[in-house]
Structures are given as C-alpha cells and as structure tokens.
Amino acid sequence: MSDDRKDLPPAALRALAEAEERRKKDKAEAKDLPKELGGRDGPDPARYGDWEKKGIAIDF
Template sequence: MERPKNDDLAILKASRRKLSEAAQRALAEADERRRIAKQDSTVAPTEINGRDGLEPARYGDWEVKGIATDF
C-alpha cells in the first residue's frame, strides 16, 4: 500500500468519525500554508557584490581580514 503525500488528509479520510466543517477548513488551510511556504522557500534572492564564502550571519563570522564588520 502506498503512503499518501499529505498525512493530514489521509488521517481525515481514514477517520471513522466525521470531522466538523471547522476542522476540515483548518486542515485545508494548513495544507495551503505548507504548500505556499515550500514554494516560497525555494526562491532566494541573489546578493549583489556580497562577500564570498559562507553566510556570516549564520556562522557567526563577523570579520573580514581581521577587521570586524557591521552590516
């Protein structure tokens, strides 16, 4: 048996008791938010004239050639 891609909808369909309309709307809205978040996370703006190497804010490297920099 193949596992469904969206666990929330699979739980909704497999449930023996019916969920209220509000619960169904909440699950649909959550699914839509996840889809939009996944779509938005794949598009990242490119930096123009940025420094080379790893992202300094992420790795805590706030210096260039021994001089501390502030953005």
C-alpha cells in the first residue's frame, strides 16, 4: 500500500479496492468482445455530439 493511502479511512480503502476489481473485470470482458470494423476514431460521438463521418450523418 502506498504512503498516500495510509491516512484514508477503511471505507475509502474498500471503495478503492472494489473499483480496481471492477476495472480488472471490465478489461477482461472487453477482450471477449469482437473487434469493431469501420468504427469511429477519436472521441465517443455520444459524449461529444459528433454524429457525422466525412460529412455524412451516421447513426449506430
């Protein structure tokens, strides 16, 4: 455990451990998904509102 985490309350340490487990699980599940072909490059369009590709409106 790093020095900066020594001062955290037990609930915070537990939350950090749970978050790390979720990240590991998500990463393992992502490996099982097929690779997307012809998908968007760059930021997620749902998050940034960019719904066009080369001037053509796209949907998913």
